[in-house]
Amino acid sequence: xxxxxxxxxxxxAGMAAALQLARARRPxxxxxxxxxRNRFAGASHGFLSQDGQAPxxxxxxxxxxxxxxxxxxxxxxxVESARGQxxxxxxxxxxxxxxxxxxxxxxxxxxxxxxxxxxLRERWGRSVFMCPYCDGYELEQAPxxxxxxxxxxxxxxxxxxxxxxxxxxxNDACTLDAExxxxxxxxxxxxxxxxxxxxxxxxxxxxxxxxxxxxxxxLFVAPRTEGSALATHLGCEMEESPTGSFITTDSKKETTQPxxxxxxxxxxxxxxxxxxxxxxxLAGISAHQSLIFR
Ligand SMILES: Cc1cc2nc3c(=O)[nH]c(=O)nc-3n(C[C@H](O)[C@H](O)[C@H](O)COP(=O)(O)OP(=O)(O)OC[C@H]3O[C@@H](n4cnc5c(N)ncnc54)[C@H](O)[C@@H]3O)c2cc1C
Numbered sequence: 623x624x625x626x627x628x629x630x631x632x633x634x635a636g637m638a639a640a641l642q643l644a645r646a647r648r649p650x651x652x653x654x655x656x657x658x659r660n661r662f663a664g665a666s667h668g669f670l671s672q673d674g675q676a677p678x679x680x681x682x683x684x685x686x687x688x689x690x691x692x693x694x695x696x697x698x699x700x701v702e703s704a705r706g707q708x709x710x711x712x713x714x715x716x717x718x719x720x721x722x723x724x725x726x727x728x729x730x731x732x733x734x735x736x737x738x739x740x741x742l743r744e745r746w747g748r749s750v751f752m753c754p755y756c757d758g759y760e761l762e763q764a765p766x767x768x769x770x771x772x773x774x775x776x777x778x779x780x781x782x783x784x785x786x787x788x789x790x791x792x793n794d795a796c797t798l799d800a801e802x803x804x805x806x807x808x809x810x811x812x813x814x815x816x817x818x819x820x821x822x823x824x825x826x827x828x829x830x831x832x833x834x835x836x837x838x839x840x841l842f843v844a845p846r847t848e849g850s851a852l853a854t855h856l857g858c859e860m861e862e863s864p865t866g867s868f869i870t871t872d873s874k875k876e877t878t879q880p881x882x883x884x885x886x887x888x889x890x891x892x893x894x895x896x897x898x899x900x901x902x903x904l905a906g907i908s909a910h911q912s913l914i915f916r
Contacts, residue, residue, distance in 0.1 A: 625651040627909050628713055628723040630701045630852065633658045634895050635886025636729030637684045638902025639909070644691035646910045651721055652688075653713065655700040659731050659887060660895070662747030667756050669895040680895070697721075704852050708881030725909045728853055728869065728877070728884040729902060734845035737771050737795070741821035742843070749825040750841045754778075756894065757840065758785035764839035767828055768811075769818060770795040774844050774864045776802050782842055783809040789836060791828060793818045849888040856882055863891035874908035875901055883909050 627643050629636045632654025643650040660666055660677040667673055672680045688694055700716040704726060711726045734752070736742050742750055751757040758766075766786040768779040770793050779790040789812040792798070798806070798813075806813065816830040826841040847866035854860065858877040859870040868891055869884040871877055877884050885901035887893040893901075 623722050623724065625649045625695065625721070625723040626913055627651070627725045627727060627906075628653065628711065628721055629727040629729055630704070630713065630850075631655075631729035631731060631886070631888070632685070632696065633681060633729065633731060633886070633898070634684070635731070635888075635898035635902035635905070636727065637681075637688050638899040639727045639729060639883070639885055639906035640694060641688050641691075642903055642906030643910055644688060644694045647693055648910060648913070649693045649695070651695045651697065651723065653697045653699055653701050653715065653721070656698060657731075657733075659734070660747070663757075664748070666895055667759065669899070672895075677895075701852065704856055707879075711881065724881070724913060726856075726882045727905050727909055728850065728858075728882065728888055729886045729898075729905070730850035730852065730888050732847040732849050732866065732868075732887045734847055736843060736845050737769065737793070739769075739818055739821060742769075742841075745821060745826055745841070749839070750821070750843060752843065752845055753892075753894065754782055754785050754842060758782070761786055761840045763787075765789070765837070767791055767826065767836070767838040767841040769793060769828075769841055769843040771844050771846070772796060772864050776806070778842055778844060779806055779811045780809055783811055786839065788812070789814050789828075789838065791818050847887070853877065853882075853884065853888070858882060858884070861891075865892075875905035876908060876912070881912070 626648045627650045629652045632652040666677045704713040763786045773796045775796040782788045816832045820829040827837040860867040869889040883905040885905035886898035
């Protein structure tokens, strides 16, 4: 077997995992389809030392530093399937090529599905966002919106009020009890119950079914997330969050299947670049130590 570990997904989590293995001089293969979650954003915020950098530039620097280690191999490609058990895993790429390793690290991220409202998708990462810690500061305390997609909208609207005067567009997608309405009112959040029909404009003008249009500088929405099917095919247990499922891992980022580790957005309810890098480092170290201690 040429590689000790195959890392599926070569973005922030996957590269952080591979780096630890490379530094232990272990042969590691990264296979990456190149579709990072934040590829729609012009700048990435909140990752120490890289605040405000373009997501692609951060990934490029990470990759250049990783590939300086001679025990790292990289394939640009899509893993279609994976099978096997501890000490003997195989993955098959869309080209039909097979690769084998003793351990697997799944760092495949998630894909986002937004509510089906005209104009929303086009503004994703520009004026429609999912995370105020990533994008709230730059909105300069201007009027903001939260578009409900599920009941987490209450939590989001309570938070967003710190970044600017907020309107919660309920859009028949969340239910609020009297206590929640009172809490929102104390935070100064306006409630809008008319259905949303479209988003237009340079930033995000929210059009309502009753004909009104409310301009906001940024609109926050929780997308529905979906992880890669590889984990379920491999028999890894999953957990449910209000917006999608994610892979169950223990305190060392090992899944319920021995020898398979998972890190980054695919293995947490919600994530960021910093968290993906932290999880990835832990998964890489744990995979390495598992090669020695069992
Ligand atoms: C619009 C937007 C803006 C964001 N802005 C910020 C921000 O400012 N700051 C911040 O900290 N976070 C931000 N995030 C969140 C951040 O993008 C994610 O938390 C982070 O990308 C997670 O890293 P990851 O390595 O787990 O997954 P990803 O970065 O999503 O990478 C997963 C990689 O795995 C690959 N892959 C998946 N399946 C396969 C397969 N079968 N075979 C091979 N490769 C595969 C994908 O192609 C991709 O390259 C933003 C997210 C969005 C949507």
